[in-house]
Amino acid sequence: MVWRQWEVEKKIRETDDVVTFVVKRIDDRLVKTSLPGQYVTVVMPMPDGVRQPRQYSLTRADDGQHRQFSVRWAHGRGKPDGEMSSLLHNTVDVGDVVTMSLPYGDVVLDDSGRPVVFASAGVGITPMAGMLSHLATAGSGLEVMLLHADVDEASFALRRQVVTDVLALRKASIHVWYEQGTGSNEPMTGGPRRDDGPVPGDAARRRRVLPMRADPVHAGRANRVDRARGRSPRHPIRSVRPRPMASRSRLAS
Ligand SMILES: Cc1cc2nc3c(=O)[nH]c(=O)nc-3n(C[C@H](O)[C@H](O)[C@H](O)COP(=O)(O)OP(=O)(O)OC[C@H]3O[C@@H](n4cnc5c(N)ncnc54)[C@H](O)[C@@H]3O)c2cc1C
Structure with a gap:
């Protein structure tokens, strides 16, 4: 039913x-x-x-x-x-x-074991929070990087849950970009940074921070992630493509 x-x-x-x-x-x-x-x-x-x-x-x-x-x-x-x-x-x-209804949707984390990069903005954090929660519940050792853009820390929905799950995961990091201010009460791995450039960064920055062979997952609604990609969103989950990204393997510290 x-x-x-x-x-x-x-x-x-x-x-x-x-x-x-x-x-x-x-x-x-x-x-x-x-x-x-x-x-x-x-x-x-x-x-x-x-x-x-x-x-x-x-x-x-x-x-x-x-x-x-x-x-x-x-x-x-x-x-x-x-x-x-x-x-x-x-x-x-x-x-x-x-x-x-029952749960639906084909855009789900697969079991390939490849590193995964989540990129979200605003309420686009919701599917990421769900995926992180599944990974944390499973005690996953997957290499995970969350890149999130928001107005400021107070606007970052599910922040406490997401940060707790990232901290619980052995190989996860979180990087945030705020449009207003850099204040944070959370132990963010790579930030917060001022949102003064495209999200999640130019090609050189992506090469520095993104893990090799990562599956990218990005979501957001009329947000800077989509604007940075030069297209307007029709669906909050833009894509999950199981293809390698050309980047060197090094997590930001
Ligand atoms: C797979 C999927 C997952 C989703 N996950 C989430 C999630 O986790 N969290 C979340 O918040 N949303 C999520 N959404 C979006 C959500 O389903 C709704 O679309 C959203 O809550 C808006 O619904 P609504 O009924 O409030 O707005 P609607 O009544 O559908 O209105 C949509 C927009 O149109 C505007 N509008 C309404 N009437 C007019 C008019 N006459 N003229 C001009 N503009 C008008 C409204 O102000 C509003 O901005 C998801 C959507 C999909 C497809």
């Missing part, structure tokens, strides 16, 4: 415009296992009575009881606000029931 009801156990304010929902199963069926990077579809009745579906990346590995996803409020900025994100932010609370 694709659809199932879940009860909101926690609603966590991550940043000014991102909240995380932790939902718990309320029936006795086993919870279908998710793959790292998958998303669920949430269906909610809108104020006009229409049931609307929206997709949200799973941001934490399975524990057999819960699912976790994070939602950025889609400000209208003069136009209508986003329907589902407004409803989830303003109306849905602890104890409420939401309808969610």
Whole structure:
């Protein structure tokens, strides 16, 4: 059965415009296992009575009881606000029931064992957080590098979870670029740096920091990663290409 009801156990304010929902199963069926990077579809009745579906990346590995996803409020900025994100932010609370699909999505971490580079910006951190959580839960020794761009540290959703998972992984590092300021309370491997250049850096910088033969995974919404690549995003997960990157193998210190 694709659809199932879940009860909101926690609603966590991550940043000014991102909240995380932790939902718990309320029936006795086993919870279908998710793959790292998958998303669920949430269906909610809108104020006009229409049931609307929206997709949200799973941001934490399975524990057999819960699912976790994070939602950025889609400000209208003069136009209508986003329907589902407004409803989830303003109306849905602890104890409420939401309808969610099974996990879907083919853009998942594979089991090749190759090093992996995650590049994200803003709410594009969500699939990365899910993948990192799976790796940390598995005690993975995979070489992992997370490159993340955001407005500032306070805007970095899921920051504490992501940093904790990176620290738990034996061969992982995190590098951040902030548009405003370089202040950080987190033990970032390679930063934070001022966001004064393309993300994640020019070719020379990429050669210095990226591990050899890494699988690149990048995600973000109308963000600097996509702008740096000179194209506009249509899907929050841009690509996962299992092909080698031309770079020397050295992690930034
Ligand atoms: C695979 C996948 C994974 C995703 N994962 C996440 C995730 O982890 N977290 C997350 O936050 N999002 C994620 N998304 C995006 C999410 O599914 C929704 O698209 C997002 O929450 C916006 O939905 P909404 O109903 O709030 O906005 P919508 O109502 O769909 O509106 C979309 C945008 O259009 C604007 N708009 C609305 N009406 C008008 C109008 N009349 N004129 C001009 N503009 C208008 C809104 O302001 C908004 O910016 C994911 C999407 C996909 C496909």
